[in-house]
Amino acid sequence: MQPQNQIPQSQNHLQTNKQNSNQQQSNIQQVNQQQTNQQQSNQQTLSDEQFKAALQLVVSPGDPTPNYEGFVKIGEGSTGIVCIATENSTNKQVAIKKMNVIKQQRRELLFNEVVIMRDYHHPNIVEMYDSFLVKDELWVVMEFLEGGALTDIVTHAKMDEVQIATVCKQCLNALCFLHSQGVIHRDIKSDSILLTADGRIKLSDFGFCAQISPEVPKRTSLVGTPYWMAPEVIIREPYGTEVDIWSLGIMVIEMVDGEPPLFDEPPLKAMKRIRDPPPLSLKNPDKVSTRLLAFLKKMLVSDPSQRATAFELLEHPFLQLAGPPSVLIPLMNSIRVNQN
Numbered sequence: 001m002q003p004q005n006q007i008p009q010s011q012n013h014l015q016t017n018k019q020n021s022n023q024q025q026s027n028i029q030q031v032n033q034q035q036t037n038q039q040q041s042n043q044q045t046l047s048d049e050q051f052k053a054a055l056q057l058v059v060s061p062g063d064p065t066p067n068y069e070g071f072v073k074i075g076e077g078s079t080g081i082v083c084i085a086t087e088n089s090t091n092k093q094v095a096i097k098k099m100n101v102i103k104q105q106r107r108e109l110l111f112n113e114v115v116i117m118r119d120y121h122h123p124n125i126v127e128m129y130d131s132f133l134v135k136d137e138l139w140v141v142m143e144f145l146e147g148g149a150l151t152d153i154v155t156h157a158k159m160d161e162v163q164i165a166t167v168c169k170q171c172l173n174a175l176c177f178l179h180s181q182g183v184i185h186r187d188i189k190s191d192s193i194l195l196t197a198d199g200r201i202k203l204s205d206f207g208f209c210a211q212i213s214p215e216v217p218k219r220t221s222l223v224g225t226p227y228w229m230a231p232e233v234i235i236r237e238p239y240g241t242e243v244d245i246w247s248l249g250i251m252v253i254e255m256v257d258g259e260p261p262l263f264d265e266p267p268l269k270a271m272k273r274i275r276d277p278p279p280l281s282l283k284n285p286d287k288v289s290t291r292l293l294a295f296l297k298k299m300l301v302s303d304p305s306q307r308a309t310a311f312e313l314l315e316h317p318f319l320q321l322a323g324p325p326s327v328l329i330p331l332m333n334s335i336r337v338n339q340n
Protein backbone atom coordinates (compact mmCIF):
# COMPACT_ATOMS: atom_id res chain seq x y z
CA MET A 1 0.00 0.00 0.00
CA GLN A 2 1.25 3.47 -0.86
CA PRO A 3 2.51 5.24 2.29
CA GLN A 4 -0.02 7.81 3.44
CA ASN A 5 2.49 10.67 3.31
CA GLN A 6 2.97 10.11 -0.42
CA ILE A 7 -0.69 10.37 -1.33
CA PRO A 8 -0.84 14.21 -1.46
CA GLN A 9 1.83 14.28 -4.15
CA SER A 10 -0.34 12.10 -6.37
CA GLN A 11 -3.67 13.73 -5.64
CA ASN A 12 -3.71 15.06 -9.16
CA HIS A 13 -3.29 11.66 -10.79
CA LEU A 14 -5.02 11.89 -14.19
CA GLN A 15 -6.54 15.25 -13.13
CA THR A 16 -5.27 18.83 -13.12
CA ASN A 17 -3.82 20.12 -9.87
CA LYS A 18 -4.01 23.80 -10.64
CA GLN A 19 -6.57 25.46 -8.40
CA ASN A 20 -8.32 27.24 -11.25
CA SER A 21 -8.39 24.35 -13.73
CA ASN A 22 -12.05 23.58 -13.13
CA GLN A 23 -12.76 27.23 -13.91
CA GLN A 24 -10.68 26.93 -17.08
CA GLN A 25 -12.72 23.97 -18.23
CA SER A 26 -15.93 25.79 -17.33
CA ASN A 27 -14.83 28.77 -19.39
CA ILE A 28 -13.98 26.72 -22.44
CA GLN A 29 -17.35 25.04 -22.16
CA GLN A 30 -18.97 28.48 -22.15
CA VAL A 31 -16.93 29.55 -25.18
CA ASN A 32 -18.11 26.46 -27.00
CA GLN A 33 -21.64 26.43 -25.59
CA GLN A 34 -23.39 26.72 -28.93
CA GLN A 35 -21.57 23.69 -30.26
CA THR A 36 -22.15 21.79 -27.03
CA ASN A 37 -25.86 22.56 -27.07
CA GLN A 38 -26.11 21.20 -30.60
CA GLN A 39 -24.27 18.05 -29.59
CA GLN A 40 -26.49 17.61 -26.56
CA SER A 41 -29.53 18.05 -28.79
CA ASN A 42 -28.21 15.32 -31.06
CA GLN A 43 -27.52 13.08 -28.07
CA GLN A 44 -31.08 13.42 -26.85
CA THR A 45 -32.08 11.12 -29.70
CA LEU A 46 -30.45 8.45 -27.51
CA SER A 47 -31.98 7.89 -24.11
CA ASP A 48 -29.71 7.43 -21.12
CA GLU A 49 -30.34 3.71 -21.22
CA GLN A 50 -29.56 3.53 -24.94
CA PHE A 51 -26.31 5.40 -24.39
CA LYS A 52 -25.33 3.08 -21.56
CA ALA A 53 -26.13 0.10 -23.76
CA ALA A 54 -23.81 1.49 -26.46
CA LEU A 55 -21.07 2.09 -23.90
CA GLN A 56 -21.50 -1.43 -22.58
CA LEU A 57 -20.31 -2.71 -25.95
CA VAL A 58 -16.79 -1.32 -25.38
CA VAL A 59 -16.33 -2.14 -21.68
CA SER A 60 -16.06 -5.42 -19.79
CA PRO A 61 -19.22 -7.00 -18.44
CA GLY A 62 -19.98 -7.50 -14.77
CA ASP A 63 -19.62 -5.62 -11.49
CA PRO A 64 -15.96 -5.02 -10.57
CA THR A 65 -16.70 -3.72 -7.07
CA PRO A 66 -15.80 -6.98 -5.24
CA ASN A 67 -12.43 -7.03 -7.05
CA TYR A 68 -11.11 -3.88 -5.34
CA GLU A 69 -10.88 -2.55 -1.81
CA GLY A 70 -9.46 0.39 0.14
CA PHE A 71 -10.81 3.10 -2.15
CA VAL A 72 -9.24 6.50 -1.46
CA LYS A 73 -10.26 9.55 -3.47
CA ILE A 74 -7.12 11.34 -4.70
CA GLY A 75 -8.43 13.74 -7.33
CA GLU A 76 -11.47 15.38 -8.83
CA GLY A 77 -12.12 17.12 -12.11
CA SER A 78 -14.89 18.23 -14.41
CA THR A 79 -15.64 14.70 -15.64
CA GLY A 80 -15.45 12.76 -12.39
CA ILE A 81 -13.20 11.57 -9.59
CA VAL A 82 -10.06 9.46 -9.35
CA CYS A 83 -9.45 6.93 -6.59
CA ILE A 84 -6.65 4.61 -5.73
CA ALA A 85 -7.65 1.10 -4.69
CA THR A 86 -6.06 -2.28 -4.11
CA GLU A 87 -6.80 -5.07 -6.56
CA ASN A 88 -7.61 -8.10 -4.42
CA SER A 89 -6.24 -10.72 -6.82
CA THR A 90 -2.80 -9.12 -7.14
CA ASN A 91 -2.62 -6.90 -4.03
CA LYS A 92 -1.32 -4.05 -6.20
CA GLN A 93 -2.55 -0.49 -6.28
CA VAL A 94 -4.47 0.80 -9.26
CA ALA A 95 -6.03 4.13 -10.19
CA ILE A 96 -9.74 4.09 -10.96
CA LYS A 97 -11.36 6.99 -12.75
CA LYS A 98 -15.11 7.15 -12.10
CA MET A 99 -17.31 9.24 -14.42
CA ASN A 100 -21.09 9.62 -14.23
CA VAL A 101 -22.31 8.99 -17.77
CA ILE A 102 -25.62 10.79 -17.22
CA LYS A 103 -24.13 14.09 -16.01
CA GLN A 104 -21.51 14.55 -18.74
CA GLN A 105 -21.96 17.59 -20.98
CA ARG A 106 -20.24 15.80 -23.85
CA ARG A 107 -20.77 12.19 -22.97
CA GLU A 108 -19.68 10.95 -26.40
CA LEU A 109 -16.14 11.79 -25.28
CA LEU A 110 -16.38 9.02 -22.68
CA PHE A 111 -15.76 6.52 -25.45
CA ASN A 112 -12.32 8.10 -25.87
CA GLU A 113 -11.43 7.28 -22.29
CA VAL A 114 -11.92 3.62 -23.12
CA VAL A 115 -11.27 3.00 -26.80
CA ILE A 116 -7.99 4.90 -27.27
CA MET A 117 -6.37 3.51 -24.12
CA ARG A 118 -7.70 0.04 -24.88
CA ASP A 119 -6.41 -0.05 -28.44
CA TYR A 120 -3.12 1.87 -28.26
CA HIS A 121 -0.27 0.72 -26.03
CA HIS A 122 3.13 2.37 -25.67
CA PRO A 123 5.76 2.60 -22.89
CA ASN A 124 5.08 6.34 -22.59
CA ILE A 125 1.29 6.06 -22.38
CA VAL A 126 -0.59 5.21 -19.19
CA GLU A 127 -1.68 1.59 -19.26
CA MET A 128 -5.39 0.85 -18.94
CA TYR A 129 -6.14 -2.49 -17.32
CA ASP A 130 -9.90 -2.64 -17.75
CA SER A 131 -13.14 -0.67 -17.90
CA PHE A 132 -16.64 -1.25 -16.59
CA LEU A 133 -20.08 0.30 -16.44
CA VAL A 134 -21.17 0.33 -12.79
CA LYS A 135 -24.77 1.58 -12.64
CA ASP A 136 -24.48 5.13 -14.02
CA GLU A 137 -20.68 5.31 -13.73
CA LEU A 138 -17.95 4.48 -16.20
CA TRP A 139 -14.98 3.03 -14.35
CA VAL A 140 -11.59 3.11 -16.08
CA VAL A 141 -8.99 1.05 -14.21
CA MET A 142 -5.40 2.11 -14.89
CA GLU A 143 -1.91 1.78 -13.54
CA PHE A 144 -1.21 3.99 -10.54
CA LEU A 145 1.80 6.25 -11.02
CA GLU A 146 3.44 7.16 -7.74
CA GLY A 147 5.39 10.07 -9.17
CA GLY A 148 2.27 12.19 -9.65
CA ALA A 149 1.74 14.84 -12.30
CA LEU A 150 4.42 16.94 -13.95
CA THR A 151 2.47 19.98 -12.75
CA ASP A 152 3.66 19.24 -9.20
CA ILE A 153 7.22 19.63 -10.43
CA VAL A 154 6.84 22.70 -12.66
CA THR A 155 5.02 24.63 -9.94
CA HIS A 156 7.25 23.68 -7.00
CA ALA A 157 10.71 22.94 -8.39
CA LYS A 158 13.25 24.35 -10.83
CA MET A 159 13.99 22.10 -13.81
CA ASP A 160 17.31 22.24 -15.61
CA GLU A 161 17.63 21.76 -19.36
CA VAL A 162 18.72 18.14 -19.09
CA GLN A 163 15.52 17.37 -17.18
CA ILE A 164 13.38 19.39 -19.61
CA ALA A 165 14.91 17.57 -22.58
CA THR A 166 14.34 14.23 -20.84
CA VAL A 167 10.63 14.97 -20.38
CA CYS A 168 10.27 16.25 -23.95
CA LYS A 169 11.93 13.23 -25.50
CA GLN A 170 9.62 10.80 -23.73
CA CYS A 171 6.54 12.90 -24.54
CA LEU A 172 7.56 13.06 -28.20
CA ASN A 173 7.98 9.28 -28.28
CA ALA A 174 4.34 8.98 -27.18
CA LEU A 175 3.18 11.63 -29.67
CA CYS A 176 5.07 10.01 -32.55
CA PHE A 177 3.23 6.79 -31.81
CA LEU A 178 -0.21 8.41 -31.46
CA HIS A 179 0.19 10.62 -34.52
CA SER A 180 1.33 7.65 -36.61
CA GLN A 181 -1.98 6.02 -35.64
CA GLY A 182 -3.98 9.12 -36.58
CA VAL A 183 -4.72 10.08 -32.97
CA ILE A 184 -4.68 13.74 -31.81
CA HIS A 185 -4.46 14.10 -28.04
CA ARG A 186 -5.80 17.71 -27.96
CA ASP A 187 -4.98 18.35 -24.30
CA ILE A 188 -1.20 18.21 -23.92
CA LYS A 189 -0.12 20.06 -20.77
CA SER A 190 1.79 19.30 -17.58
CA ASP A 191 -1.39 18.01 -15.92
CA SER A 192 -1.61 15.27 -18.55
CA ILE A 193 1.94 14.05 -17.95
CA LEU A 194 2.45 11.53 -15.15
CA LEU A 195 5.64 10.03 -13.72
CA THR A 196 6.56 6.63 -12.43
CA ALA A 197 8.64 6.32 -9.27
CA ASP A 198 11.77 5.77 -11.37
CA GLY A 199 11.21 8.86 -13.53
CA ARG A 200 9.55 7.44 -16.64
CA ILE A 201 7.07 9.77 -18.33
CA LYS A 202 3.57 8.64 -19.31
CA LEU A 203 0.90 10.53 -21.23
CA SER A 204 -2.63 10.39 -19.77
CA ASP A 205 -6.06 12.07 -20.03
CA PHE A 206 -7.45 10.88 -23.34
CA GLY A 207 -10.95 12.30 -22.92
CA PHE A 208 -10.42 15.04 -25.54
CA CYS A 209 -8.54 13.00 -28.13
CA ALA A 210 -9.75 12.53 -31.70
CA GLN A 211 -9.12 10.04 -34.47
CA ILE A 212 -8.30 11.27 -37.96
CA SER A 213 -8.15 9.22 -41.15
CA PRO A 214 -7.91 9.66 -44.92
CA GLU A 215 -11.68 10.05 -44.92
CA VAL A 216 -11.68 12.55 -42.03
CA PRO A 217 -8.20 14.15 -42.16
CA LYS A 218 -9.00 17.20 -40.03
CA ARG A 219 -11.01 18.23 -36.97
CA THR A 220 -12.73 21.55 -36.15
CA SER A 221 -14.07 21.19 -32.58
CA LEU A 222 -13.04 23.78 -30.00
CA VAL A 223 -11.55 21.31 -27.54
CA GLY A 224 -8.74 21.58 -25.01
CA THR A 225 -7.62 23.92 -22.23
CA PRO A 226 -7.41 27.61 -23.25
CA TYR A 227 -3.83 28.50 -22.34
CA TRP A 228 -2.41 25.50 -24.21
CA MET A 229 -4.62 25.79 -27.30
CA ALA A 230 -3.09 26.22 -30.75
CA PRO A 231 -4.18 29.28 -32.76
CA GLU A 232 -5.92 27.19 -35.42
CA VAL A 233 -8.13 25.56 -32.78
CA ILE A 234 -9.18 28.96 -31.43
CA ILE A 235 -10.07 30.39 -34.85
CA ARG A 236 -11.91 27.17 -35.76
CA GLU A 237 -9.80 26.24 -38.74
CA PRO A 238 -9.60 22.54 -39.62
CA TYR A 239 -6.63 21.08 -37.76
CA GLY A 240 -4.61 17.91 -37.33
CA THR A 241 -1.85 16.52 -35.14
CA GLU A 242 0.03 19.85 -35.31
CA VAL A 243 -2.08 21.15 -32.40
CA ASP A 244 -0.32 18.75 -30.03
CA ILE A 245 3.05 20.19 -31.02
CA TRP A 246 1.94 23.75 -30.17
CA SER A 247 0.65 22.54 -26.79
CA LEU A 248 3.95 20.76 -26.13
CA GLY A 249 5.71 24.06 -26.79
CA ILE A 250 3.53 25.73 -24.18
CA MET A 251 4.40 22.89 -21.81
CA VAL A 252 8.09 23.60 -22.38
CA ILE A 253 7.41 27.17 -21.26
CA GLU A 254 5.68 25.69 -18.19
CA MET A 255 8.83 23.74 -17.38
CA VAL A 256 10.97 26.87 -17.67
CA ASP A 257 8.68 29.56 -16.21
CA GLY A 258 6.52 27.47 -13.86
CA GLU A 259 3.27 28.28 -15.72
CA PRO A 260 2.02 28.79 -19.27
CA PRO A 261 2.05 32.24 -20.86
CA LEU A 262 -0.90 34.53 -20.06
CA PHE A 263 -1.88 32.41 -17.07
CA ASP A 264 -2.83 35.55 -15.13
CA GLU A 265 -5.25 36.57 -17.90
CA PRO A 266 -8.90 35.45 -18.15
CA PRO A 267 -9.23 32.53 -20.60
CA LEU A 268 -11.06 34.48 -23.30
CA LYS A 269 -8.50 37.28 -23.27
CA ALA A 270 -5.68 34.75 -23.36
CA MET A 271 -7.26 32.99 -26.34
CA LYS A 272 -7.46 36.25 -28.27
CA ARG A 273 -3.77 36.89 -27.57
CA ILE A 274 -2.82 33.36 -28.67
CA ARG A 275 -4.81 33.85 -31.86
CA ASP A 276 -2.93 37.00 -32.90
CA PRO A 277 0.80 37.46 -33.65
CA PRO A 278 3.45 37.55 -32.37
CA PRO A 279 3.91 33.97 -31.09
CA LEU A 280 4.16 33.36 -27.36
CA SER A 281 7.58 33.14 -25.73
CA LEU A 282 9.46 32.69 -22.46
CA LYS A 283 9.48 35.39 -19.79
CA ASN A 284 13.29 35.55 -19.85
CA PRO A 285 14.58 34.01 -23.08
CA ASP A 286 18.11 35.24 -22.35
CA LYS A 287 18.33 32.84 -19.39
CA VAL A 288 18.06 29.64 -21.44
CA SER A 289 20.32 28.09 -24.05
CA THR A 290 20.11 28.87 -27.74
CA ARG A 291 19.35 25.19 -28.37
CA LEU A 292 16.27 25.31 -26.15
CA LEU A 293 15.11 28.54 -27.82
CA ALA A 294 15.55 26.98 -31.25
CA PHE A 295 13.63 23.88 -30.13
CA LEU A 296 10.79 26.02 -28.81
CA LYS A 297 10.71 28.11 -31.97
CA LYS A 298 10.04 24.97 -34.02
CA MET A 299 6.85 24.33 -32.01
CA LEU A 300 5.34 27.77 -31.45
CA VAL A 301 4.77 28.57 -35.11
CA SER A 302 1.40 30.17 -35.84
CA ASP A 303 1.16 28.52 -39.26
CA PRO A 304 0.61 24.81 -38.52
CA SER A 305 1.98 23.81 -41.92
CA GLN A 306 5.35 25.28 -40.85
CA ARG A 307 5.34 23.67 -37.40
CA ALA A 308 7.74 20.79 -36.80
CA THR A 309 6.32 17.29 -36.48
CA ALA A 310 6.93 15.05 -33.49
CA PHE A 311 9.26 12.93 -35.62
CA GLU A 312 11.28 15.98 -36.69
CA LEU A 313 11.55 17.27 -33.13
CA LEU A 314 13.01 13.96 -31.93
CA GLU A 315 15.99 14.73 -34.17
CA HIS A 316 16.48 18.25 -32.78
CA PRO A 317 19.90 18.97 -31.18
CA PHE A 318 18.25 20.09 -27.93
CA LEU A 319 17.17 16.52 -27.22
CA GLN A 320 20.80 15.41 -27.24
CA LEU A 321 20.76 16.73 -23.67
CA ALA A 322 18.15 14.16 -22.64
CA GLY A 323 19.26 11.78 -19.94
CA PRO A 324 17.82 8.56 -18.50
CA PRO A 325 14.50 8.76 -16.60
CA SER A 326 16.42 8.69 -13.32
CA VAL A 327 17.48 12.34 -13.81
CA LEU A 328 13.90 13.26 -12.84
CA ILE A 329 14.00 11.45 -9.48
CA PRO A 330 15.62 14.39 -7.59
CA LEU A 331 12.72 16.59 -8.68
CA MET A 332 10.17 14.14 -7.28
CA ASN A 333 12.18 13.81 -4.08
CA SER A 334 12.25 17.58 -3.62
CA ILE A 335 8.47 17.71 -3.96
CA ARG A 336 8.08 15.06 -1.26
CA VAL A 337 10.35 17.01 1.07
CA ASN A 338 8.36 20.20 0.51
CA GLN A 339 5.05 18.44 1.09
CA ASN A 340 6.26 16.78 4.27
